[in-house]
Amino acid sequence: MIRAYLDHNATTPIDPRVQELQTATAEGFPGNPSSLHREGREARRQLEDARARIAELLQVEARDIVFTGSATEAANTAIFGLANKRPEHRRILASPIEHPCVLEPLERLAREGFEIDWMETGNDGLVDIAAARERCRPDLAFAVLMQVNNETGAIQDVAGLLDGCREMRVPLVVDRVQAPGKVENDPRLRDADVSFFSPHKFNGPRGIGIMVLRGETSPQALVIGGGQERERRAGTENVAAAVAAARAFELALEEIDLRRLKRAEREEQLLAGLGDAGIEYVLNAASAPRAPGVLNLRFPGHYGESLLMNLDLRGVAVSLGSACSSGSIEASHVLRAMGLDLEENYSSLRLSLSHLTKSVEINSFVRAMSEITSSTED
Ligand code: PLP
Numbered sequence: 001m002i003r004a005y006l007d008h009n010a011t012t013p014i015d016p017r018v019q020e021l022q023t024a025t026a027e028g029f030p031g032n033p034s035s036l037h038r039e040g041r042e043a044r045r046q047l048e049d050a051r052a053r054i055a056e057l058l059q060v061e062a063r064d065i066v067f068t069g070s071a072t073e074a075a076n077t078a079i080f081g082l083a084n085k086r087p088e089h090r091r092i093l094a095s096p097i098e099h100p101c102v103l104e105p106l107e108r109l110a111r112e113g114f115e116i117d118w119m120e121t122g123n124d125g126l127v128d129i130a131a132a133r134e135r136c137r138p139d140l141a142f143a144v145l146m147q148v149n150n151e152t153g154a155i156q157d158v159a160g161l162l163d164g165c166r167e168m169r170v171p172l173v174v175d176r177v178q179a180p181g182k183v184e185n186d187p188r189l190r191d192a193d194v195s196f197f198s199p200h201k202f203n204g205p206r207g208i209g210i211m212v213l214r215g216e217t218s219p220q221a222l223v224i225g226g227g228q229e230r231e232r233r234a235g236t237e238n239v240a241a242a243v244a245a246a247r248a249f250e251l252a253l254e255e256i257d258l259r260r261l262k263r264a265e266r267e268e269q270l271l272a273g274l275g276d277a278g279i280e281y282v283l284n285a286a287s288a289p290r291a292p293g294v295l296n297l298r299f300p301g302h303y304g305e306s307l308l309m310n311l312d313l314r315g316v317a318v319s320l321g322s323a324c325s326s327g328s329i330e331a332s333h334v335l336r337a338m339g340l341d342l343e344e345n346y347s348s349l350r351l352s353l354s355h356l357t358k359s360v361e362i363n364s365f366v367r368a369m370s371e372i373t374s375s376t377e378d
Contacts, residue, residue: 004361009352022244074196081219089141125154125285133164153294204248263293273366293353
């Protein structure tokens with residue numbers, strides 16, 4: 001059975017051009033970049049070239065770039081590192097639609113006595129930036145807001161919040177994980193105090209994150225014990241992954257128009273297919289500016305988890321916004337923040353397409369949905 005993979009927001013297949021470069025770099029430069037001998041110096045050169053390339057693409061300085069093990073690690077570093085840096089600032093302004101890599105560190109800080117001031121989110125999946133700006137005061141430890149929501153694809157007005165934070169001298173943390181390859185690079189966001197990316201979300205390697213530090217208040221290191229990355233993240237750097245990440249970034253920016261077009265075409269095909277098949281659906285966050293190809297769809301009268309499993313049996317991979325924890329399915333915190341009730345929440349699925357998604361994959365999804373919804377399977 002040919003599988004239809006419609007879960008590119010979870011992870012993407014590595015681009016063969018990137019994979020080839022990663023393998024060649026791992027084979028050709030086996031040294032530790034901190035070593036003083038030739039092998040070390042050659043590996044260091046590769047690492048620094050990758051850093052410089054990413055910096056150039058983002059229009060920042062090479063020293064602003066820190067390689068981490070994942071975006072999750074970057075988020076933890078930003079949040080705990082900024083909270084520790086200015087302990088007299090006990091209030092944090094945060095959006096409730098962030099990824100768990102942001103929310104769970106915030107929950108821990110709340111248990112330790114920090115006050116989390118949650119931003120408001122509309123039914124359209126957009127955070128209310130005007131209201132957030134009003135709550136942006138100099139006593140904040142920091143503010144945190146994502147650029148593109150991973151569940152709905154809604155693009156947030158981060159630049160608007162950045163202006164407010166600047167005025168109040170409040171550091172802003174921005175999760176930019178779901179942006180590359182989906183939305184144009186927004187040069188205004190380069191000046192966020194901390195931002196981070198995850199190359200495996202744009203056809204790059206896993207196990208590496210890119211953290212960009214621009215602010216006067218840079219976070220205290222979370223991982224220490226080696227001095228690497230200018231003492232901002234200890235641990236031997238993965239040189240081949242850094243080189244591959246730079247190439248993946250370059251390709252995502254170079255091919256942005258084509259990628260967006262392909263994603264939009266497939267999205268149109270999918271929605272038209274559902275319509276033609278007479279399958280009732282509601283597109284969550286439909287009125288928000290959205291990353292093309294990210295579809296959070298509600299199927300009234302059906303249970304998302306059961307749809308997911310039946311689709312999987314028919315060779316189609318999709319995801320739920322809701323998360324499985326301790327054996328039970330929890331409603332999506334993003335859809336909850338948007339005001340969806342439990343029934344609406346549990347009947348929603350997330351489909352994330354990419355420029356690589358083929359027409360036959362979309363057809364498989366629509367066919368499988370027709371079979372499932374016309375039987376009593378869910
Ligand atoms: N932020 C967002 C918006 C994500 O979608 C993800 C991954 O799902 C992450 C952060 C975490 O990225 P990583 O897998 O690199 O830890």
